Amino acid sequence: MDAILLQILNGLDKGSAYALIALGLTLIFGTLGVVNFAHGALFMIGAFCSVTVQRILTLSTTTIDETQKDFLGNPLKVQTPYVENWFGPEIGASIISWSVPIAILFAIPVMLFIGFAMERGLIKHFYKRPHADQILVTFGLAIVLQEVIKYFYGANPIPTPAPDAFRGSLDFGAMLGLDVSLAYPYWRLVYFGFSALIIGAVFAFLQFTTFGMVVRAGMADRETVGLLGIDIDRRFTIMFGIAAAVAGLAGVMYAPINSPNYHMGMDFLVLSFVVVVVGGMGSLPGAVLAGFLLGILESFASMNEIKAFFPGIDQIIIYLVAIIILLTRPRGLMGRKGVMEE
C-alpha cells in the first residue's frame, strides 16, 4: 500500500511537467494546426529564466576586508549581493533564496513575448505549408534556441535551489498514520500544486471567458468564426503566447528539481509528443490525463519488484504504452474525430 502511494506521488511531479508541456503543445496544435517541435526549447528557456533571475539577484559588490585573510594570506574579498546592501542582510538573503518563485513574474512577460515573436515572425508563414515543413522549421528553431542558450550559459547544468522553506521533505507516512516513513520533497508537492493551478487556470480561461469561448469556437470551426467577422488569427496568436508561457512556467518551476541544462528541452519534447499522441491530438483534457497517467506509469515501472521481473522496463514503458494505444485506439485516449486524419 505505502509503496503504491509513494510511486503515485513520485509520478505526479514528472507527470505534471509532461501534462503542462503537452497542454501547451495541444493548445498550439488545436488552434493553429501547427506541430511545434520548438516547444521543448520553450520549456528549457523557462528553466533558464530561473537561472537568469537567480544571477541578477546575486549580482554583488566586492569589498576587501582587511581584518580577515584567505588561505593564501591575502586580504579576504567579501562579495555582498546588491539586494543585501539595499534591504539589509536578512531580507536580502531571503529574496535570493526565493529567486525561483520570483522568476515566475519575470518569465511570464518574457515567454509571452517569445511566443508572440515566434508566431508572428516565423510560424505565421507556415500555415499553408505541409506538416512536414512545419516540423522541420520548428526543429531548426529548436536547435538555434538551444545553441543560443548554450552560448550564453555554457553546457553544464546550473544548480538552481528551491527556497529554503521548501528544502526538506514531508513525511507522508506519519501524516497518514502509517508506521512506515514516506518521505517526499516539499518542492515536488509545490510543483504539483502549481501545475494543477496552471492547468485549472487555462481550462477556466477557455471555459468561462468570452475570449476563451471564441477560441474554442475557432478550434471547432475556424472558417465560420472568421465569417462572423471575428479576427480569429489575432486570438490564435495570443493563444500561442499563452501556450509558450505555460511551457515556460513549467520550466521555471522545474529548475530546482532538475538543474537546467541546454538540452533538457529536447529530452522532454520527445516524451511530451508521445503524451500528446496518447492523449489524442487536439484534445486538452486528453493531454493532461495522458501526462499524469504516463508519469505515474513510469514511476510504477521503476519499482524494484517490477524491475526484478522485467529489467529496465521503466525506460521503455512509455513508448510501449504509446505504441499499444496508437494501434488499438488510433485517435488516442480522448482524440476528436477529424483531427489530423488524412
Place this chain on the structure above:
Amino acid sequence: MLGLNKRDATLLIVVASLAIFAPFILNPFPEGSAMAQFNAGYPDLMQRFVIFGVFAIGFNLLFGLTGYLSFGHAAFLGIGSYSAVWMFKLLGYNIIPGMILSVIVSALFALLIGYISLRRSGIYFSILTLAFAQMLFAIAYSDLIGRFVGTSITNGETGLQVYNSDPQFFHSVDKPNIPHLFGQEMQSTYTLDAGAWSFDFNFGYYFSALVLIGMFYLAIRIFRSPFGLMLRAVKSNQQRMNYTGLNTKPYTLAAFVISGMYAGLAGGLMASMDPLAGAERMQWTASGEVVLMTILGGAGTLIGPVLGAGFIKYFENIFAKINDNVLHSWFSFMPDGLEDFMVAIVHPFVGKGWHLTLGLLFMLVVIFLPGGLVEGGQRIGKMLSRKKADDKSPDANKTPAE
C-alpha cells in the same frame, strides 16, 4: 548505359568521379600552407562523407518519394552497426558477413517497425517512428535484452567491441587483427606525395565509395521504376490512390524496408571502418541529422542527399577548427577596433558554435529554398541560362534535375 537515360547516366558519372577523385578534390591546398586546415582529404573524414551519403540516399528513398517523415532512422544505423560487430566477434574480422547480416537484421527491424508505424500517416507516423527509435535507443543503451538473456548484447554505455576472448570462428593468425576484406585491411592507406601536396588513398574509403556508387545506381533505378512512380503518387495524393482501389500499404512498407536496409548498410560500413558500436548512434539527434542532410541537399532529388551529407560533414569538421586566432588572422586587414568587433560577431558561429550555424542555415533553407541546395543550383542555372538565352538560342537550359 546500364538501363539509364542520358541525364541519369551523367549524374551517376558525376557522383562516381566525385567519389573516386575525392582525395584530390578535398585536398586542394598544399601541405603546411595557411589554408591546409581546410583540407578534408584525410581517410577518416572521407569515409564519413560516403557512409552518411549512403544513409541519406536511403532516407531520401522514403521521405523524398513517399513524403513519410521518419524521425527514427538512426535506429537502423545503430542496428546495422551492432550486427556487424557481432559478426566480427563471432566469425572474425572479414567484413562481408558483417555487412550482409547488418542489412538483413535492419531489414527485419524495418519490416516490424514499418508495419506498425505505417498504419498512421503524417505527424503520427513521425512520432511513432520517433517512439520506436527512442525505445530501441533505451534498450541498447542499458543493454535490456542482454539483461534478459543473461549475456551482453549491446554492452550498454561502453559500446560493443571485439575482445581477444571472442570466438572469431574463421580468424587465424595470418589474418589482420582489424576489419579487412579478404586480407586487405580497411585502414591501409597509400600516401602519394606530389610536390607540396600529399594525397591519401585509403582502402576503406574506396570500398565505401564503391558501395555508395552502387547504392546510388540502385536509387536511380528505384526512382525511375514503376515502383518509384507509385511511391510518388502516394506522396502527391494517397487518398486518391485508395479511391482507385489500390492498397498503398505494400508500396510504402517496401520503401520503408529498403530505406531501413540502406541505413543498416551504412551502419555496417561504419562498424567496418571502426569496429565499435555505441548506442549514441541511435539517439534521435542522429535521426535528426540525416533529416537535416536530406532537406539541406534537396529532398526528393537524386543527388541532393549526397550533397547534403557531404556539405554537413565537411563544414562540421572545418567550422570546428576555426578558433579565435584564425579569425584574427582573417580580419587582420581591418583597423584594430573593427577587427575585434568582427571577431566577436563571428565567434559564436564557428568552433563549438557550429550547430548554431547549422540550425540557422537549415531554417533558412526550409523557409526560402524548400528544394534545398539542388533547387538553389537550378535557380542559379536558370538565371544564367536566361541571360545567355537573350543573346543566343532560347532552349539552352537543361540543368540536371533530380
